[in-house]
Amino acid sequence: MTKRNFPIMHNVGIVVESLDDAISFFSELGLTLEGRGMVEGEWAGRVTGLVSQRVEIAMMVTPDGHSRLELSRFLTPSTISDHRTAPVNALGYLRVMFTVDDIDETVSRLLKHGAELVGEVVQYENAYRLCYIRGVEGILIGLAEELGDK
Structure with missing residues:
Protein backbone atom coordinates (compact mmCIF):
# COMPACT_ATOMS: atom_id res chain seq x y z
CA MET A 1 0.00 0.00 0.00
CA THR A 2 1.37 3.40 -1.00
CA LYS A 3 1.30 6.05 1.72
CA ARG A 4 -0.45 9.30 0.75
CA ASN A 5 0.51 12.71 2.10
CA PHE A 6 -2.87 14.23 1.24
CA PRO A 7 -6.47 13.51 2.19
CA ILE A 8 -9.09 12.17 -0.18
CA MET A 9 -12.63 13.28 0.59
CA HIS A 10 -14.97 10.40 1.35
CA ASN A 11 -18.29 12.16 1.95
CA VAL A 12 -20.16 15.21 3.20
CA GLY A 13 -22.67 14.53 5.97
CA ILE A 14 -25.98 16.27 6.55
CA VAL A 15 -28.40 15.64 9.42
CA VAL A 16 -32.03 15.50 8.28
CA GLU A 17 -35.42 15.04 9.87
CA SER A 18 -36.90 12.84 7.11
CA LEU A 19 -34.48 10.40 5.53
CA ASP A 20 -37.06 9.29 2.95
CA ASP A 21 -37.72 12.87 1.78
CA ALA A 22 -33.99 13.64 1.56
CA ILE A 23 -33.29 10.43 -0.40
CA SER A 24 -36.12 11.26 -2.81
CA PHE A 25 -34.88 14.81 -3.32
CA PHE A 26 -31.24 13.90 -3.95
CA SER A 27 -32.36 11.06 -6.23
CA GLU A 28 -34.20 13.66 -8.31
CA LEU A 29 -30.95 15.62 -8.50
CA GLY A 30 -29.27 12.52 -9.94
CA LEU A 31 -27.61 10.86 -6.95
CA THR A 32 -28.12 7.14 -6.33
CA LEU A 33 -28.80 5.45 -3.01
CA GLU A 34 -25.70 3.36 -2.33
CA GLY A 35 -26.83 1.97 1.01
CA ARG A 36 -28.99 2.56 4.06
CA GLY A 37 -28.64 1.30 7.61
CA MET A 38 -28.32 1.92 11.33
CA VAL A 39 -25.23 3.20 13.10
CA GLU A 40 -25.34 2.50 16.80
CA GLY A 41 -23.39 1.10 19.66
CA GLU A 42 -20.65 2.14 22.00
CA TRP A 43 -18.05 2.51 19.23
CA ALA A 44 -20.23 5.02 17.32
CA GLY A 45 -20.66 7.23 20.36
CA ARG A 46 -16.92 7.22 20.93
CA VAL A 47 -16.35 8.53 17.39
CA THR A 48 -18.89 11.38 17.62
CA GLY A 49 -18.52 12.18 21.32
CA LEU A 50 -22.24 11.62 21.90
CA VAL A 51 -21.63 8.59 24.18
CA SER A 52 -24.74 6.70 23.11
CA GLN A 53 -26.39 7.16 19.75
CA ARG A 54 -28.71 5.49 17.31
CA VAL A 55 -28.62 6.98 13.82
CA GLU A 56 -30.22 5.85 10.57
CA ILE A 57 -28.01 6.78 7.63
CA ALA A 58 -28.28 6.72 3.86
CA MET A 59 -25.26 7.04 1.59
CA MET A 60 -25.95 8.74 -1.73
CA VAL A 61 -23.40 8.64 -4.56
CA THR A 62 -22.98 11.02 -7.49
CA PRO A 63 -23.34 9.66 -11.04
CA ASP A 64 -19.57 9.70 -11.57
CA GLY A 65 -19.10 7.54 -8.46
CA HIS A 66 -16.49 9.86 -6.95
CA SER A 67 -18.51 11.84 -4.39
CA ARG A 68 -20.84 10.79 -1.62
CA LEU A 69 -23.43 12.49 0.55
CA GLU A 70 -24.23 10.86 3.90
CA LEU A 71 -27.72 11.68 5.13
CA SER A 72 -28.24 11.01 8.86
CA ARG A 73 -31.41 10.90 10.96
CA PHE A 74 -30.70 10.87 14.69
CA LEU A 75 -33.09 8.70 16.67
CA THR A 76 -31.09 9.13 19.88
CA PRO A 77 -29.98 11.52 21.07
CA SER A 78 -32.42 13.92 19.48
CA THR A 79 -31.13 16.84 17.45
CA ILE A 80 -30.34 19.95 19.49
CA SER A 81 -30.35 22.79 16.98
CA ASP A 82 -31.83 23.64 13.62
CA HIS A 83 -29.89 25.52 10.93
CA ARG A 84 -32.34 24.94 8.09
CA THR A 85 -33.33 28.58 7.74
CA ALA A 86 -29.92 30.10 8.45
CA PRO A 87 -28.67 32.53 5.80
CA VAL A 88 -25.72 31.61 3.61
CA ASN A 89 -23.37 33.77 5.70
CA ALA A 90 -24.06 31.93 9.01
CA LEU A 91 -20.90 30.63 10.68
CA GLY A 92 -20.41 26.92 10.14
CA TYR A 93 -23.25 26.75 7.65
CA LEU A 94 -22.96 23.95 5.15
Whole structure:
Protein backbone atom coordinates (compact mmCIF):
# COMPACT_ATOMS: atom_id res chain seq x y z
CA MET A 1 0.00 0.00 0.00
CA THR A 2 1.37 3.40 -1.00
CA LYS A 3 1.30 6.05 1.72
CA ARG A 4 -0.45 9.30 0.75
CA ASN A 5 0.51 12.71 2.10
CA PHE A 6 -2.87 14.23 1.24
CA PRO A 7 -6.47 13.51 2.19
CA ILE A 8 -9.09 12.17 -0.18
CA MET A 9 -12.63 13.28 0.59
CA HIS A 10 -14.97 10.40 1.35
CA ASN A 11 -18.29 12.16 1.95
CA VAL A 12 -20.16 15.21 3.20
CA GLY A 13 -22.67 14.53 5.97
CA ILE A 14 -25.98 16.27 6.55
CA VAL A 15 -28.40 15.64 9.42
CA VAL A 16 -32.03 15.50 8.28
CA GLU A 17 -35.42 15.04 9.87
CA SER A 18 -36.90 12.84 7.11
CA LEU A 19 -34.48 10.40 5.53
CA ASP A 20 -37.06 9.29 2.95
CA ASP A 21 -37.72 12.87 1.78
CA ALA A 22 -33.99 13.64 1.56
CA ILE A 23 -33.29 10.43 -0.40
CA SER A 24 -36.12 11.26 -2.81
CA PHE A 25 -34.88 14.81 -3.32
CA PHE A 26 -31.24 13.90 -3.95
CA SER A 27 -32.36 11.06 -6.23
CA GLU A 28 -34.20 13.66 -8.31
CA LEU A 29 -30.95 15.62 -8.50
CA GLY A 30 -29.27 12.52 -9.94
CA LEU A 31 -27.61 10.86 -6.95
CA THR A 32 -28.12 7.14 -6.33
CA LEU A 33 -28.80 5.45 -3.01
CA GLU A 34 -25.70 3.36 -2.33
CA GLY A 35 -26.83 1.97 1.01
CA ARG A 36 -28.99 2.56 4.06
CA GLY A 37 -28.64 1.30 7.61
CA MET A 38 -28.32 1.92 11.33
CA VAL A 39 -25.23 3.20 13.10
CA GLU A 40 -25.34 2.50 16.80
CA GLY A 41 -23.39 1.10 19.66
CA GLU A 42 -20.65 2.14 22.00
CA TRP A 43 -18.05 2.51 19.23
CA ALA A 44 -20.23 5.02 17.32
CA GLY A 45 -20.66 7.23 20.36
CA ARG A 46 -16.92 7.22 20.93
CA VAL A 47 -16.35 8.53 17.39
CA THR A 48 -18.89 11.38 17.62
CA GLY A 49 -18.52 12.18 21.32
CA LEU A 50 -22.24 11.62 21.90
CA VAL A 51 -21.63 8.59 24.18
CA SER A 52 -24.74 6.70 23.11
CA GLN A 53 -26.39 7.16 19.75
CA ARG A 54 -28.71 5.49 17.31
CA VAL A 55 -28.62 6.98 13.82
CA GLU A 56 -30.22 5.85 10.57
CA ILE A 57 -28.01 6.78 7.63
CA ALA A 58 -28.28 6.72 3.86
CA MET A 59 -25.26 7.04 1.59
CA MET A 60 -25.95 8.74 -1.73
CA VAL A 61 -23.40 8.64 -4.56
CA THR A 62 -22.98 11.02 -7.49
CA PRO A 63 -23.34 9.66 -11.04
CA ASP A 64 -19.57 9.70 -11.57
CA GLY A 65 -19.10 7.54 -8.46
CA HIS A 66 -16.49 9.86 -6.95
CA SER A 67 -18.51 11.84 -4.39
CA ARG A 68 -20.84 10.79 -1.62
CA LEU A 69 -23.43 12.49 0.55
CA GLU A 70 -24.23 10.86 3.90
CA LEU A 71 -27.72 11.68 5.13
CA SER A 72 -28.24 11.01 8.86
CA ARG A 73 -31.41 10.90 10.96
CA PHE A 74 -30.70 10.87 14.69
CA LEU A 75 -33.09 8.70 16.67
CA THR A 76 -31.09 9.13 19.88
CA PRO A 77 -29.98 11.52 21.07
CA SER A 78 -32.42 13.92 19.48
CA THR A 79 -31.13 16.84 17.45
CA ILE A 80 -30.34 19.95 19.49
CA SER A 81 -30.35 22.79 16.98
CA ASP A 82 -31.83 23.64 13.62
CA HIS A 83 -29.89 25.52 10.93
CA ARG A 84 -32.34 24.94 8.09
CA THR A 85 -33.33 28.58 7.74
CA ALA A 86 -29.92 30.10 8.45
CA PRO A 87 -28.67 32.53 5.80
CA VAL A 88 -25.72 31.61 3.61
CA ASN A 89 -23.37 33.77 5.70
CA ALA A 90 -24.06 31.93 9.01
CA LEU A 91 -20.90 30.63 10.68
CA GLY A 92 -20.41 26.92 10.14
CA TYR A 93 -23.25 26.75 7.65
CA LEU A 94 -22.96 23.95 5.15
CA ARG A 95 -23.78 24.08 1.49
CA VAL A 96 -23.13 21.44 -1.12
CA MET A 97 -22.51 22.43 -4.75
CA PHE A 98 -23.15 20.28 -7.80
CA THR A 99 -22.18 20.81 -11.43
CA VAL A 100 -25.14 20.29 -13.75
CA ASP A 101 -25.47 20.24 -17.54
CA ASP A 102 -28.55 22.48 -17.72
CA ILE A 103 -29.17 24.72 -14.71
CA ASP A 104 -32.58 25.94 -15.91
CA GLU A 105 -33.90 22.40 -16.40
CA THR A 106 -32.45 21.26 -13.07
CA VAL A 107 -33.94 24.19 -11.15
CA SER A 108 -37.31 23.62 -12.82
CA ARG A 109 -37.32 19.94 -11.81
CA LEU A 110 -36.22 20.65 -8.23
CA LEU A 111 -38.78 23.43 -7.74
CA LYS A 112 -41.46 20.82 -8.49
CA HIS A 113 -39.99 18.76 -5.62
CA GLY A 114 -40.20 21.51 -3.01
CA ALA A 115 -36.96 23.42 -3.61
CA GLU A 116 -36.90 27.21 -3.45
CA LEU A 117 -34.56 29.49 -5.36
CA VAL A 118 -32.58 31.53 -2.79
CA GLY A 119 -31.64 34.45 -5.05
CA GLU A 120 -31.50 34.16 -8.81
CA VAL A 121 -29.57 32.32 -11.50
CA VAL A 122 -26.57 34.50 -12.40
CA GLN A 123 -23.71 34.29 -14.84
CA TYR A 124 -20.11 34.58 -13.66
CA GLU A 125 -18.00 35.89 -16.51
CA ASN A 126 -17.95 33.40 -19.41
CA ALA A 127 -17.28 30.49 -17.06
CA TYR A 128 -20.43 29.55 -15.11
CA ARG A 129 -24.12 30.06 -14.50
CA LEU A 130 -24.73 29.71 -10.77
CA CYS A 131 -27.52 29.66 -8.21
CA TYR A 132 -28.38 28.57 -4.69
CA ILE A 133 -31.54 26.66 -3.87
CA ARG A 134 -32.97 25.44 -0.59
CA GLY A 135 -33.87 21.83 -1.02
CA VAL A 136 -35.85 19.49 1.16
CA GLU A 137 -35.12 20.02 4.86
CA GLY A 138 -33.88 23.54 4.04
CA ILE A 139 -30.55 22.19 2.83
CA LEU A 140 -28.64 24.83 0.91
CA ILE A 141 -27.49 23.52 -2.48
CA GLY A 142 -25.39 25.33 -5.04
CA LEU A 143 -25.78 24.54 -8.73
CA ALA A 144 -23.15 25.39 -11.33
CA GLU A 145 -23.45 25.05 -15.10
CA GLU A 146 -20.11 25.29 -16.87
CA LEU A 147 -20.23 27.51 -19.95
CA GLY A 148 -18.20 27.24 -23.12
CA ASP A 149 -16.91 23.89 -24.29
CA LYS A 150 -18.72 21.25 -22.24
